[in-house]
Amino acid sequence: MxxxxxxxxxxxxxxxxxxxxxxxxxxxxxxxxxxxxxxxxxxxxxxxxxxxxxxxxxxxxxxxxxxxxxxxxxLEGLKEEAAFLGECLASEGADQCGYCTTGMMMSVMALRRKKAHPTDQEIKDFLVGNLCRCTGYQSQLRGIRKYLEAMAQ
Ligand code: FES
Ligand code: FES
The missing domain is CATH 3.10.20.30 (Beta-grasp domain)
Incomplete structure (x- = not known):
């Protein structure tokens, strides 16, 4: 049925x-x-x-x-913003296999709408459910910071 x-x-x-x-x-x-x-x-x-x-x-x-x-x-509904976030992540070397990236980007873009200036710990806490096998998370964190700082201006 x-x-x-x-x-x-x-x-x-x-x-x-x-x-x-x-x-x-x-x-x-x-x-x-x-x-x-x-x-x-x-x-x-x-x-x-x-x-x-x-x-x-x-x-x-x-x-x-x-x-x-x-x-x-x-993500297809947020193309422009996602493209910019993708550039920020790539510029910090966070685009390795990329398989986790689209889901993580949806969380990051939601976080920005809830809190424009989160601390690093708040970013980590918000993204605790988005696993990545490749990056060790540090390059992702740098890229996310770059994106949040640019979007807050
Ligand atoms: S596919 Fe949904 S949490 Fe892994
Ligand atoms: S970049 Fe490969 S799983 Fe995250």
């Missing part, structure tokens, strides 16, 4: 068919939104991070049926 649902994604309305137990991660990737990635099956990696009504959520653990009537945002 599948359900017919209307989803508001990145300001566009989509009509989708989804099984009652389908997770939003799957639905969004089926729509071609490949910034939304899967890196685990234990809700631990953060690669699937998106926004629902402006709040970060793990799309691998969020039923698609729950998303109806809410505003969904993926």
């Amino acid at each position: 599948s359900l017919t649902l209307q989803l508001n994604v990145n300001g566009q309305l989509y009509t989708v068919q989804a099984a009652p137990d389908e997770m939003l991660l799957t639905t969004l990737r089926n729509l071609g939104l490949y910034s939304v990635r899967c890196g685990c099956d234990t809700t631990n990696c953060g690669l699937c991070t998106i926004w629902v009504d402006g709040e970060i959520i793990l799309s691998c653990a969020y039923l698609t049926v729950r998303a109806q009537g809410h505003t969904i945002t993926t």
Whole structure:
């Protein structure tokens, strides 16, 4: 059995068919939104991070049926800002394999909206759910600082 649902994604309305137990991660990737990635099956990696009504959520653990009537945002909906954040990360060497980057960027852009001038510890605490196997996090932290400082001006 599948359900017919209307989803508001990145300001566009989509009509989708989804099984009652389908997770939003799957639905969004089926729509071609490949910034939304899967890196685990234990809700631990953060690669699937998106926004629902402006709040970060793990799309691998969020039923698609729950998303109806809410505003969904993926990296594709924040292109300009994401491009700038990507430049800041790359300039500090934080773009290694890049697989974790899109989910981490969604968290960073949400953090900026909550707190324009976070401390390093606050950044680390906010990003605790976004794992990275490559960078050791220091280059990411430098890139995020650069982005936050530029956006705050
Ligand atoms: S895919 Fe790892 S937390 Fe969602
Ligand atoms: S850059 Fe490879 S997992 Fe983060």
